[in-house]
Every structure is written in C-alpha cells, then in structure tokens.
Amino acid sequence: RSGSTVKEVAEALGVSAPEVIKKLMELGELATLTQTLSDEAIEVLADALGKRVEVIGAAEDETAEPEVEDDSEQLEPRPPVVTVMGHVDHGKTSLLDAIRKTDVAAREAGGITQHIGAYQVTVDGHRVTFIDTPGHEAFTALRARGAQVTDIAVIVVAADDGVMPQTLEAIDHARAAGVPIIVAVNKIDRENADPQRVRAELAAKNLTPVEWGGDTEFVDVSAKTGQGLDQLLETIVTLAELSELRANPNAPASGTVIESRLDTGRGPVATLLVQRGTLRLGDPIVAGTQAGRVRAMTDYRGERLKEAGPGTPVEVLGFDGVPEAGDRFRVVESEREARRLAQERAQRLKQEALARQMRRRVSLEDVLA
Numbered sequence: 471r472s473g474s475t476v477k478e479v480a481e482a483l484g485v486s487a488p489e490v491i492k493k494l495m496e497l498g499e500l501a502t503l504t505q506t507l508s509d510e511a512i513e514v515l516a517d518a519l520g521k522r523v524e525v526i527g528a529a530e531d532e533t534a535e536p537e538v539e540d541d542s543e544q545l546e547p548r549p550p551v552v553t554v555m556g557h558v559d560h561g562k563t564s565l566l567d568a569i570r571k572t573d574v575a576a577r578e579a580g581g582i583t584q585h586i587g588a589y590q591v592t593v594d595g596h597r598v599t600f601i602d603t604p605g606h607e608a609f610t611a612l613r614a615r616g617a618q619v620t621d622i623a624v625i626v627v628a629a630d631d632g633v634m635p636q637t638l639e640a641i642d643h644a645r646a647a648g649v650p651i652i653v654a655v656n657k658i659d660r661e662n663a664d665p666q667r668v669r670a671e672l673a674a675k676n677l678t679p680v681e682w683g684g685d686t687e688f689v690d691v692s693a694k695t696g697q698g699l700d701q702l703l704e705t706i707v708t709l710a711e712l713s714e715l716r717a718n719p720n721a722p723a724s725g726t727v728i729e730s731r732l733d734t735g736r737g738p739v740a741t742l743l744v745q746r747g748t749l750r751l752g753d754p755i756v757a758g759t760q761a762g763r764v765r766a767m768t769d770y771r772g773e774r775l776k777e778a779g780p781g782t783p784v785e786v787l788g789f790d791g792v793p794e795a796g797d798r799f800r801v802v803e804s805e806r807e808a809r810r811l812a813q814e815r816a817q818r819l820k821q822e823a824l825a826r827q828m829r830r831r832v833s834l835e836d837v838l839a
C-alpha cells in the first residue's frame with residue numbers, strides 16, 4: 471500500500487499527531503489519525519512543518535498496468551487505428567461518414583444505427599479501425615491522459631480554405647504522438663478548390679508531398695461525392711503495412727476506453743479499443759476506478775460478439791460505474807481483484823488530488839507571506 475497513516479507520519483516527523491492534524495487542517499484537509507497520506511502529501515506536510523523528509527522505497531503503484539514485452543513469435547498483424555483530425559468545418563465528420571458508407575458489410579447488415587465512437591471498414595481484405603469521436607478534442611483529451619491509441623493520423627484540410635490554426639494544432643498533436651500523417655485534401659468538388667495551394671502551405675510546414683519528393687502522402691478527396699476515398703483507404707492500408715503493426719492476441723485483454731456514458735436502460739456503457747490480447751464475454755475487467763465483468767459486447771454495427779482481438783473497438787456493458795475516456799482497461803483474474811484494483815486506484819487519485827491541493831495552499835501562503 472502506498473503512503474503512511476497520519477499517526478505514522480507524526481511519529482516519523484517527531485511531532486504530535488494533533489499537531490499534524492492541525493497543520494493538515496490549515497492546508498485544507500480534514501484528516502483522521504488512520505487516514506493514509508500519499509508520499510507527495512507527506513512531503514508537502516513536512517515542508518509546512520519546517521521539516522525535511524525523504525520518502526524512500528516509495529510504494530509501487532499496484533494499480534498501474536504491468537509492463538509486458540511479448541516475444542516476437544507471439545505477435546500477429548492487427549488492424550491500424552486511424553484518427554481523423556483537422557480544422558473545424560474542413561469535413562472531418564463528413565469524411566468519417568463517407569468512409570463508413572464504403573463498408574459494404576455494414577450496409578448489408580442494415581446500416582449503422584448506433585454511434586460507438588469507433589468503427590471498422592475492410593479494404594481489400596484488410597481491416598482498418600477509425601476512431602470516430604467527435605472532433606480532435608477527443609483525441610487531445612485522450613492524449614492529455616497519456617493514452618496512445620492512434621497509429622495513423624489523417625489530417626483533413628479543405629481545399630477551398632487551406633491550412634488553418636487547428637490544422638497546425640492537429641499536425642503538432644500527431645507529431646508529438648509520433649504518429650505518421652496522411653493529408654486528405656477535402657472538398658475538391660468545390661469550384662474554388664485549390665489543392666496545390668494546400669500542398670504548398672503544408673510543404674512550408676515540413677510536410678512535403680511525396681509527388682514533390684517529400685515523404686507525406688496527400689490524397690485529394692471529396693466527402694460529398696466520394697471521389698478519392700478508395701485511394702485514401704489504400705494509402706492508409708499501405709502505410710499500415712509499412713508500419714508492421716502487430717500485437718499478441720493470446721493474452722488477457724488490455725487497451726483504452728474511447729468513449730463512455732450512462733445509458734438509462736442499460737447502465738454504464740463503454741467503448742473499448744482492445745490493444746493487446748483478446749477480450750471475451752464474462753471477463754472480469756477494471757478500467758481506471760471502475761470494475762465489472764463483460765456482460766455484453768457488440769461491434770460498431772450492433773452485432774453481438776463473443777470475443778474481440780487487438781485493434782477491435784467494442785461496446786461493453788457490465789461496468790459498475792462509468793469509466794473515463796482515456797482510462798486504460800485490463801482483464802484480471804477475478805471480479806473481486808478488479809474491484810480491489812478499482813478501489814485502490816480511486817484511493818490513489820484522491821491522495822494525489824489532496825497533495826495537489828495542499829501544495830496550492832502552501833504556495834499561496836508563500837505569496838501572502
């Protein structure tokens with residue numbers, strides 16, 4: 471377990487427990503003798519008491535995902551995960567919708583009735599996963615939380631508008647994530663479309679088109695007429711093959727929460743992207759501070775699944791509460807273990823929040839002093 475109780479900390483610092491509690495109160499925390507303080511909180515507290523501490527042998531974060539290295543012979547090809555980003559109104563949503571409609575299988579299944587935040591299309595027998603969360607805000611939020619889900623970024627630029635501030639932001643995000651970029655020059659059906667200008671503007675930002683001797687693929691498309699979509703999908707598949715994306719399907723599943731919500735009828739609903747292993751019905755699962763068991767699992771078409779391998783987005787029912795987008799999830803031994811880890815995670819987050827709050831008070835006191 472991480473941290474120490476108020477009583478232990480008081481002993482270690484050589485001050486009385488009431489003194490510690492009083493100080494904590496000044497720092498904005500109503501604490502009890504048996505309350506656990508995180509290492510960070512202890513440092514702030516000691517500082518405020520004019521003592522120096524060195525926290526040694528800091529407790530390991532048991533809730534952190536164990537790091538695993540798969541042997542290369544365990545790895546199998548997996549679908550690429552693609553995010554579409556770009557300036558507002560340049561056609562991200564339209565493009566995602568248009569790509570989705572190219573999926574014959576989905577059309578035959580009676581169309582896509584629900585939005586689960588991700589979908590797949592099949593291109594020449596290769597599956598491609600698209601993250602369909604609204605705008606790149608979602609991607610930013612996921613990234614801010616340290617989640618790395620994307621393999622390829624498609625940056626959409628309207629050919630009649632050119633490079634705009636959020637275009638550059640999107641490029642920065644993709645570069646920070648170390649993700650290769652494909653530029654989709656959209657709205658080429660428009661009369662005033664100038665796809666060459668878009669190329670020139672991006673070449674100036676070090677995204678030089680392959681046809682100009684650079685290494686960034688540009689594809690002219692129209693989400694409206696469907697022109698260029700096949701070429702865009704082929705470009706994605708080619709780039710994915712070059713990247714040799716692989717994962718171990720024969721492991722307990724782990725991955726990232728893409729979207730979540732509370733459904734009035736069905737309870738907590740989460741869209742998960744499986745990134746390693748295979749997720750199965752009945753699996754005990756933990757995501758952030760929420761635990762549960764996979765009670766039902768459907769794909770983006772609403773079809774029930776018994777299992778889902780790496781690169782597959784699924785909608786899952788069976789969490790006790792709503793996990794947050796960006797939370798990592800993983801399958802564990804038992805539901806009991808899942809609950810324990812979820813509780814420990816919640817405790818840890820609370821302690822971290824407390825330490826942050828205390829540090830703010832301390833710095834505020836410095837300012838006022």
Ligand code: GDP
Pocket residue numbers: 556557558559560561562563564565656657658659660691692693694695
């Ligand atoms: P987003 O904000 O990037 O998601 O952009 P939207 O997909 O909502 O598109 C913004 C506007 O551009 C909408 O009115 C679309 O109908 C229009 N639009 C999107 N793609 C195209 C296209 O290829 N051609 C034309 N003419 N209009 C498009």
Ligand code: MG
Pocket residue numbers: 562563564604605
């Ligand atoms: Mg949109």
